[in-house]
Amino acid sequence: MSDTTGTPSAGPAGADRSALRADCGSCFGLCCVALPFAASADFAIGKDAGKPCRNLRSDFRCGIHSRLREEGFPGCTVYDCFGAGQKVSQVTFEGRDWRRHPGTAPEMFAAFPVVRHLHELLWYLTEALALPAARPAHGALRQALHDTERLTLQSAPELVEFDLAAHRDRVNQLLLRTSELVRAGVRGRKKNRRGADLIGADLRGADLRGANLRGAHLIAADLTRADLTAADLIGADFRDADLSAADLRGAIFLTQAQLSAARGDAATRLPPALTRPAHW
Template identity: 55%
Template sequence: MIYTYKDKYTKELRVDCKECFGLCCVALYFSASEGFPTNKEAGKPCINLQSNFNCSVHKNLRNKGLKGCTAYDCFGAGQKVSQVTFSGHDWLKNPECANKMFETFLIMRQLHEMLWYLTEAFILQKDPHIKEKISSLIDNTKQLTLLDVDFLLTLDIAAHRTKVNVLLKNTSNLVRTKFHRKKNITSRSCNVTFPRSDYFGSDLRKTNLRGADLRGACLIAANIRGVDLSWADLIGADLRDADLSGANLTNSIFLTQAQINTAKGDSHTKLPIMIVRPTYWSK
C-alpha cells in the first residue's frame, strides 16, 4: 500500500469533537499539575460537559484555568470510538457500555498516535526495506483500530508500541545522521541524548539543537526563542510553557499538535505544515 504526503494529514487523525461523545472529558483523569484548576477522577464527567457532549466553557477554557483542555489531542480517537467502534451509541443512553467505551478510548488514542508517527516515519524513511516494514505496520495498526471492542480491550498495546518504536528510532537515526553528514558533523554527535532534567527552565538560545536527539527530553519552561530545531527528534519531549517564539520547527521530527498546544510561541514561530498555530499564542 502506497502512502503519499497527503495521507499524513487525513481526517481520521484529526480531532472532530462534533462526532465524539465527549470521551476526553470523561475518560481521562484531570490533574491540577497538568493545566486544570482541580483534579478529576477518570470516568467522572467534567462539570462543564453538557448533555449534548458540548463544553459549556469551550470559548473560555484558558481564562478559566483549563489549559490542559486546549492542549489535549486525541488524534481522532474520540470520533473513531464513538462512531465506529460503538456505532454511534453514546454512553449516556447506554450506561452499561460506559466503562468499556472509556477504556477503549484510551487504547484507541494510543493506536492513533502511533499511526501519526508511523506515517511521518514512512515519509522520512529512504531505505526501501524499512519503508516496506513501516507501510506494513501502518496497515496492521489501522486494522487494529477496527477491531471489536472486546478484542481491543485485550490488545497487548505495549507489545505493539515496542514494534512501532523500533522503526521510529531507526528512522530518526537515519534522518539525523544524514543531516549531520551534510553539515560535516561526526556521526557520534548526532546520537547524543540529553538527560530529561537538563533543559528544565534552561536558556537554550545559544545551544545548537539542529538534528538533536530530544526524545523524551524535559523542556518545560525552557527559553528556545529563535532556535533552529531543524531535524531535531522531539518525540515525547515535554514542551509545557517552553518559549518557542521565533523558533524554527518546520522540519522537526515527530512533533505533535498536543506538544505545540502546551508551549508558548508567536507569529514568527515556524511550524510543520501539519501543525496548527494556537490562536492564543502572542502576535
C-alpha cells in the same frame, strides 16, 4: 486497511493525517468523561475516570470551550486524542452513546485510551512514511501502519485485552530507525539529549539540528531562535517552553499538543502539518 491486491495501503491515516485530527462534533465527549484529572495548575478541579466533567453539556460539547484557559483548564487546551474520540464513538460503538446506552460506558471508556495510543502511533508512522530519508524503512513502516490501523478496528473487548505495550515497542523500534536515518543526513556532531533534564535551560539560538531530544524535559526552557531541523522531538515536554522565532520546520515527530503546551510567536517556523496555537 488493504487495497484489492492485498497490499497495505495508507488507509484512513492518509498522507494528510486528516483522520488523525480530533472531530469533537462526532465524539461523545470521551476525553471529558473517560479520563481522570487532578486539581492542579492544569485543571481547576479534579475528577475520577468515568465521571463527566462538570463543564460537559448534554450535547457532549464543552460549556467553556472558548475560555478554558481563563477558567483554569489549560490542560484541556493541550490534549489531543489524535481522532480516537470519533473512532471509538462512531466506529467501535457505531454511534451508540454512553448516555442513551449506559451499558456501553465501561467498555467505551476503557477502549478510548487504547485507541488514542494507537492513533498517536498512526500519526508518527504516517509522518515517517513521508520522509524521503527514511525510504529504506518504508516497507516495514507501511506494514506497521496497516497493522496498527487494523488494531483500531477491533471490538471493544479486543481492544482492552490486546498487548498494547508490546505493539508500541515494535513500532517504536521502527520510529527509532526512522529517526537515525533522518538525523544521519545532518552534517556535524549531533547532540544526544534523550530524556535529558533541560527544565528552564537557556537554549537561545542553540544549534539542535539532528539532535535526539526524545523524552527530554524542556519545561520552561528558552528555545528562542533555536534551530531544531531534523531533531527528534517524540515525547519531548515543551510545557511553557519559549519557541519564539525557533525553526521547527524540519523537526520530526512533533505534535500539535506539544506546540499548544509551549509559547511561541509569529516568527516561529512550523512544519506544514501543524498550526500556530491561538494563544501564541
